[in-house]
Amino acid sequence: MQNHQKTDLYQPETIAHSLAILAELGSRGAVMAGGTWIMRAPLRNEALAQAYVTIARIPELHQVVVNDTHVTIGSGVTHAQLARDLQAVPQLGGLMAAAGDSANPAVRQAATVGGNLCAVGFSAADIVPALLCQDAEVELETLEGGRRRMGLAAFLKNWDTLRPTSLLLHVLVPRRHAxxxxxxxxxxxxxxxxxxxxxxxxxxxxxxxxxxxxxxxxxxxxxxxxxxxxxxxxxxxxxxxxxxxxxxxxxxxxxxxxxxxxxxxxxxxxxxxxxxxxxxxxxxxx
Ligand SMILES: Cc1cc2nc3c(=O)[nH]c(=O)nc-3n(C[C@H](O)[C@H](O)[C@H](O)COP(=O)(O)OP(=O)(O)OC[C@H]3O[C@@H](n4cnc5c(N)ncnc54)[C@H](O)[C@@H]3O)c2cc1C
The missing domain is CATH 3.30.390.50 (CO dehydrogenase flavoprotein, C-terminal domain)
Structure with a gap:
């Protein structure tokens, strides 16, 4: 007989509310973005969290903003959106291809930049090597620690200990003539x-x-x-x-x-x- 575990889903509309829920859930909870990595947890023999906090309803996390110094990518931006929005940024042709050629069209509509960076143990992530080449930084936040920035390489090294109460907010890519x-x-x-x-x-x-x-x-x-x-x-x-x-x-x-x-x-x-x-x-x- 199969053991069906009950999983709660929270759908906050602000970053502050998400952080409050994540802090309360502690190790019982996790963020859910596109769900394309989480849904395969049973195939990897990993347990699902008892509760997920989706970022789908937080508009600030779904934007790509291009200015003279940086391209700022919300963690909830999908691979498909990223490939579209980077067409006007020649420097990031590699990142655009990483997003636009990954997986398959259906997955690209759901999978997010944040999920690509935060999926622990995902060796075949396309967006990660493209961002490492751009010396990208990430911005993350916890309820107690507030907002902070760190280099992507340091983030990848430490992410396993920073989660589950941290929320990845944005990826910042410096503009240059590359x-x-x-x-x-x-x-x-x-x-x-x-x-x-x-x-x-x-x-x-x-x-x-x-x-x-x-x-x-x-x-x-x-x-x-x-x-x-x-x-x-x-x-x-x-x-x-x-x-x-x-x-x-x-x-x-x-x-x-x-x-x-x-x-x-x-x-x-x-x-x-x-x-x-x-x-x-x-x-x-x-
Ligand atoms: C069959 C298949 C093939 C695929 N092939 C590829 C491929 O070739 N290349 C590729 O790059 N991708 C591929 N993907 C997609 C891949 O799963 C996603 O790129 C990504 O790793 C997960 O993104 P997601 O938004 O679905 O994350 P989710 O599954 O929602 O989350 C993944 C992890 O990240 C955490 N998380 C997500 N967002 C945040 C956040 N903002 N803050 C904190 N934690 C967060 C979650 O808690 C979870 O632990 C494939 C997917 C499938 C199903």
Whole structure:
């Protein structure tokens, strides 16, 4: 016989009210955004929370605001909305592709930016490596601690201890003269999840060479991370995709691919250099 657990759903209309409910629920509660990660908890053998606090009715969390210094993305913005709203921001072509190519059209209408950053253990998140390349910051709030900002890398490292009473509010991306691209390898047997992801952001120097390279790698290891040795090695090189692929091949052994039922770990590492090349080919079209 199946054990059906009762789950409460709260639908506050302000950030303050959400925080008050989360504080009262403590470890019994959690935020719900698009629900596309939460709904698969049983498949991961994870328990559902006893109560969820949805952010669907808080308008402030569903906006993308572009000004001269930053692009501010509400945590409740869906992948589909992000892909639409970033069309006018060439610097964020990589983030736009990360949002617009992820999963499938139905999931993109529901899944949110906040859910992508807050889903603990989600190695194949597309938006995370694209934002890591942009040196993004996040803004979060708790009832007792108030509002604060931190770098995305620090947030990802500490999020497991900050939840469940924290609410992620916004992601802030600084504007700069960079170009970016996103390449991913989906495999039919991996469902709609990519087996490896490469996100890149670079500046084009006046002499035509690569400056300030940022390379984010997702789905290869358990945690998404920047590939700093490759970033250093390719700074100053010409935009020559086969050459950059060679630099990536020379350094790919720095990764230990995560094992999974869909592909073995070595395969994720094996495809990385070709994905790096593809990302740079996309950049050259800018
Ligand atoms: C079959 C399938 C394939 C998919 N493939 C991909 C893919 O290839 N790439 C990709 O990027 N995504 C993919 N997704 C979507 C993925 O689930 C979402 O990108 C994301 O990880 C979850 O977003 P969500 O809004 O649904 O979050 P939810 O499921 O609502 O929440 C996820 C977690 O984040 C927490 N949370 C959410 N919002 C906040 C907040 N504002 N503050 C604090 N905590 C919060 C929740 O408590 C929960 O722990 C796929 C989904 C499905 C179902």
């Amino acid at each position: 170009i970016s691209a996103h390449a991913r390898l989906p495999l039919r047997k991996a469902g709609d999840y990519p087996v490896a992801i490469v996100s890149v952001s670079v500046e084009r120097r006046q002499d035509g060479s690569i400056g300030n390279a940022a390379v984010g790698i997702g789905s290869v290891e358990a945690a998404v991370r920047r590939w700093s040795s490759l970033e250093e090695a390719i700074s100053g090189l010409p935009f020559n995709s086969p050459l950059i692929q060679q630099y990536a091949s020379d350094r790919a052994s720095e990764f230990v691919g995560r094992e999974g039922p869909e592909v073995p770990g070595w395969y994720r590492v094996h495809v990385l250099p070709a994905l790096v090349r593809r990302a740079f080919e996309k950049l050259q079209k800018h």
